[in-house]
Amino acid sequence: MNIVVVGPGSIGTLWAYKLKQAGHKVSIQSRVDGDTLSLTINDQRPVTLPNNHLRQIADADLILVTLKAWQVSSALNQIRSHIAPEAMILLLHNGMGTAESVSQVFSSNPILLGTTTHGAFQPQKHHSKHVGLGQTLIGAHNHQALQCGFIADVLNHALPECIWQNNIQSALWNKLATNCAINPLTALHNIRNGALSEMQYQETLDQIVLEVSQVMACEGFAVAQQALRQQVDSVIEKTAENYSSMQQDIFYQRPTEIDFISGYLLNCARKHSIETPANQKLYTAIKQIENIGSCS
Numbered sequence: 001m002n003i004v005v006v007g008p009g010s011i012g013t014l015w016a017y018k019l020k021q022a023g024h025k026v027s028i029q030s031r032v033d034g035d036t037l038s039l040t041i042n043d044q045r046p047v048t049l050p051n052n053h054l055r056q057i058a059d060a061d062l063i064l065v066t067l068k069a070w071q072v073s074s075a076l077n078q079i080r081s082h083i084a085p086e087a088m089i090l091l092l093h094n095g096m097g098t099a100e101s102v103s104q105v106f107s108s109n110p111i112l113l114g115t116t117t118h119g120a121f122q123p124q125k126h127h128s129k130h131v132g133l134g135q136t137l138i139g140a141h142n143h144q145a146l147q148c149g150f151i152a153d154v155l156n157h158a159l160p161e162c163i164w165q166n167n168i169q170s171a172l173w174n175k176l177a178t179n180c181a182i183n184p185l186t187a188l189h190n191i192r193n194g195a196l197s198e199m200q201y202q203e204t205l206d207q208i209v210l211e212v213s214q215v216m217a218c219e220g221f222a223v224a225q226q227a228l229r230q231q232v233d234s235v236i237e238k239t240a241e242n243y244s245s246m247q248q249d250i251f252y253q254r255p256t257e258i259d260f261i262s263g264y265l266l267n268c269a270r271k272h273s274i275e276t277p278a279n280q281k282l283y284t285a286i287k288q289i290e291n292i293g294s295c296s
């Protein structure tokens, strides 16, 4: 397949490398100048891929978007006129809310959504360390994408495990619940995920999860509060040694994905007139830190 990976960061580099290894014609859309980019993962031999080639975008069967949620709209707008109307666009990021605006702009394209638990970071630009084997779930956002289940097989061949979901919204809401609980708290307290198992955080976690489960029920994704809480505890335990992406963003004074995590939840809660004081408090606290950072 002709595949363009937009955003060769930690996750994008991993996917670009693996898709190239699997035999696809892969190119990169980045913010870096240069006709080619040399990418590598772990200690493997680098691959050199075309960079920022408009022709490759026009020929793309699949545009794999591995940006931070807040980067998605502007990055896709920059290349909008070059994307063929039948090209599949797969948004693979944490948080929710980008698909609505993307599908308005790209009204004829099949839009797919995904979530991944692979773990990667970049010790240096375009060099990803794949530190956690995970699972990628993808599914259709619009009706044009309903026939694109084969993309899960393509991705699964390159970087297992990738599974097609008939109801990707449900998977995304479950991931959002975990992100609402873990990301802002670890960022505010500057702690690893595992520290959230301490007694002092249990009441707040209970409250966050209760609010998320109420919003999920109104959105048509009813889940027992206790089951959601167990899911959060399980992620805290399995990723105890990790820092969350929001902790890292706050620590390094970068913009966070809070608007697409807690912010998305708050918007949905407002729609259903549900009170969400615990999530609101965390959202406000993170936005305050972000605003201080952007003023300094």
Ligand SMILES: NC(=O)c1ccc[n+]([C@@H]2O[C@H](COP(=O)([O-])OP(=O)(O)OC[C@H]3O[C@@H](n4cnc5c(N)ncnc54)[C@H](OP(=O)(O)O)[C@@H]3O)[C@@H](O)[C@H]2O)c1
Pocket (backbone or CB within 6 Å): 006, 007, 008, 009, 010, 011, 012, 029, 030, 031, 032, 066, 067, 068, 069, 071, 074, 075, 092, 093, 094, 095, 116, 117, 118, 119, 120, 121, 122, 245, 257
């Ligand atoms: N890393 C993980 O382990 C992991 C795991 C699960 C989910 N996720 C999610 O996956 C998404 C991507 O995360 P990440 O860790 O890979 O982030 P990242 O390392 O920051 O990657 C984003 C990449 O996009 C590039 N970019 C920004 N604006 C662009 C534009 N207009 N055009 C082209 N490229 C552009 C950035 O370049 P610059 O460096 O120039 O800004 C960077 O290389 C996030 O939603 C994250 O929460 C990550």
